[in-house]
Amino acid sequence: MNFVPSVPWLAIAALASPLLALVYNWRQSEGRRTPSGPPSRPIVGNILTIPRRGAWNLFAKLHNQFGDLIFFHGLGRSVLVLNKLSVINDLFDKRGDNYSHRPVLAVLGGLMGLDQSMTMLPYGREWREQRRLAHVGLNATVVKKYHTTQEDLASIMLLDMLNTPEKFFDHVRLYAERIILSVTYGLPIDVADNEYVTQAEETMHIISDAMVPGAFLCDLLPWMKWLPSWVPFQREAAHGRAMIEHLVTKPFEHVKQDMSQGAAAPSLTQDLLALSDDNAQLFESRVKWATGSMYGGASTYATVLTFMMAMALNPEKQKRAQAEVDNIVGSDRMPAISDIAQMPYVNLVIKETLRWHPSLPLGIARRTDHDDFYEGYFIPKGTVVLPNVWSISQKQNEKYDPTMFIPERFLDPSEEITDPFTYVFGFGRRVCPGKALAENSLFAAIAGILSVFDISEVAPGELVPQFGPSLVSYPEPFKCNIKPRSPAKASLIERRTGQ
Numbered sequence: 133m134n135f136v137p138s139v140p141w142l143a144i145a146a147l148a149s150p151l152l153a154l155v156y157n158w159r160q161s162e163g164r165r166t167p168s169g170p171p172s173r174p175i176v177g178n179i180l181t182i183p184r185r186g187a188w189n190l191f192a193k194l195h196n197q198f199g200d201l202i203f204f205h206g207l208g209r210s211v212l213v214l215n216k217l218s219v220i221n222d223l224f225d226k227r228g229d230n231y232s233h234r235p236v237l238a239v240l241g242g243l244m245g246l247d248q249s250m251t252m253l254p255y256g257r258e259w260r261e262q263r264r265l266a267h268v269g270l271n272a273t274v275v276k277k278y279h280t281t282q283e284d285l286a287s288i289m290l291l292d293m294l295n296t297p298e299k300f301f302d303h304v305r306l307y308a309e310r311i312i313l314s315v316t317y318g319l320p321i322d323v324a325d326n327e328y329v330t331q332a333e334e335t336m337h338i339i340s341d342a343m344v345p346g347a348f349l350c351d352l353l354p355w356m357k358w359l360p361s362w363v364p365f366q367r368e369a370a371h372g373r374a375m376i377e378h379l380v381t382k383p384f385e386h387v388k389q390d391m392s393q394g395a396a397a398p399s400l401t402q403d404l405l406a407l408s409d410d411n412a413q414l415f416e417s418r419v420k421w422a423t424g425s426m427y428g429g430a431s432t433y434a435t436v437l438t439f440m441m442a443m444a445l446n447p448e449k450q451k452r453a454q455a456e457v458d459n460i461v462g463s464d465r466m467p468a469i470s471d472i473a474q475m476p477y478v479n480l481v482i483k484e485t486l487r488w489h490p491s492l493p494l495g496i497a498r499r500t501d502h503d504d505f506y507e508g509y510f511i512p513k514g515t516v517v518l519p520n521v522w523s524i525s526q527k528q529n530e531k532y533d534p535t536m537f538i539p540e541r542f543l544d545p546s547e548e549i550t551d552p553f554t555y556v557f558g559f560g561r562r563v564c565p566g567k568a569l570a571e572n573s574l575f576a577a578i579a580g581i582l583s584v585f586d587i588s589e590v591a592p593g594e595l596v597p598q599f600g601p602s603l604v605s606y607p608e609p610f611k612c613n614i615k616p617r618s619p620a621k622a623s624l625i626e627r628r629t630g631q
């Protein structure tokens with residue numbers, strides 16, 4: 133599917149954009165050379181060749197043809213795709229002042245109101261304040277206090293898999309969401325499940341779809357935001373706005389109320405609200421939006437499912453990882469997050485999972501703040517810049533096929549395989565603030581599954597890896613056998629969860 137789905141819309145876009153296109157052409161005529169890209173047409177340029185979904189597949193093909201930088205332009209917009217880690221680091225890290233903004237999304241940011249959240253805020257004072265709060269509440273030392281919560285929730289997920297293995301997608305999704313709701317707001321499972329999980333899921337779908345630059349024609353032609361409220365996208369935007377407002381405000385108010393009664397469970401929100409600030413009203417709103425930006429569970433969910441698919445397809449790797457887990461935990465206990473350093477092979481399996489199919493194959497888009505030159509190429513102000521994580525993870529290697537699941541590739545001193553932790557969580561100043569928490573969630577779930585279950589294909593050769601085309605790319609629904617490795621392992625889980 134293209135940026136703009138239908139011909140009438142294309143016509144409107146073409147009519148509405150000549151001024152912007154003229155400005156663009158004027159820039160070109162100044163003789164500044166932009167990076168190359170697919171052939172372009174008048175006014176619309178080549179920007180409509182970018183698919184709205186799963187664009188990383190096209191970019192991977194174009195990488196061979198156009199190299200490390202691919203440029204798209206048209207309708208007064210420009211998009212730059214970066215295919216190489218050193219280039220991404222040069223721009224996002226070393227030139228962070230220019231490359232740390234987010235695209236201005238008229239619908240998701242303006243109309244739906246998400247432009248107050250850390251993830252969407254432009255690089256500036258408010259973003260810095262929210263990042264500071266996130267660092268206070270989620271740095272690698274502080275998140276140790278959530279180990280027990282994460283381990284408890286992992287055990288509940290394992291018990292659910294024991295009882296209804298065929299619903300493993302649901303169990304993993306709930307695990308990831310419960311961690312976020314529990315860590316951020318201290319919500320007990322029953323409250324989280326009954327009042328917030330479904331709402332959070334629906335809202336995250338809306339956000340994830342709308343976050344792709346160009347998801348709405350209005351993002352290309354911002355004047356459309358003045359169109360009347362009965363226009364379909366306005367109705368969609370109003371619905372999104374109500375959902376986001378609810379998602380960010382309701383659990384936050386829940387914590388405040390519990391705090392006023394002295395009954396709040398430990399949580400990130402409580403920790404941050406306890407910090408004092410001169411301007412209490414502004415500070416409270418800041419905490420609300422900082423904590424409301426923490427719905428990063430989708431990537432954890434996608435990664436654990438990807439791991440399960442990889443295990444079903446690679447029984448030898450699974451056996452090797454299980455042997456390591458057994459060696460450390462014996463038969464009397466479940467793995468704990470504090471075992472992480474003792475399980476090097478499990479850590480390689482996690483790395484290989486993140487590399488084999490990164491959950492955010494195009495990261496989260498950035499925007500340039502001002503004109504720039506890189507390696508002789510002109511990069512205009514306002515360019516949307518996409519880090520093509522997919523092309524880094526799938527870099528061709530003569531010894532190790534990038535499409536195969538081979539954790540051992542990271543141990544080979546004769547090969548230079550980049551550690552996926554240096555790219556799947558983002559870059560520079562906007563690197564994922566939930567990284568330390570997410571690493572622990574992945575370990576608790578993955579070591580736990582390895583400890584208790586054998587995962588296998590339903591029939592040999594039946595499982596063909598396929599992944600969705602959204603911003604967060606999940607495995608497409610698949611079937612596998614999930615069987616307890618022994619009755620003792622099954623009863624260990626039952627004891628651990630008090631069943």
Ligand code: HEM
Nearest residue numbers: 250251425426428431432496556557558559562564566570
């Ligand atoms: C496997 C799990 C996760 C992965 C792979 C992941 C990956 C990412 C990536 C690629 C970015 C974009 C960074 C950039 O622009 O360079 C990001 C941003 C972000 N992540 Fe995560 N994430 C994960 C889990 C989490 C969790 C659990 C949380 C919250 C507790 C979280 C909160 C955020 C926030 C708030 C941002 C926006 C930061 C900003 O714009 O300044 N993430 N994440």
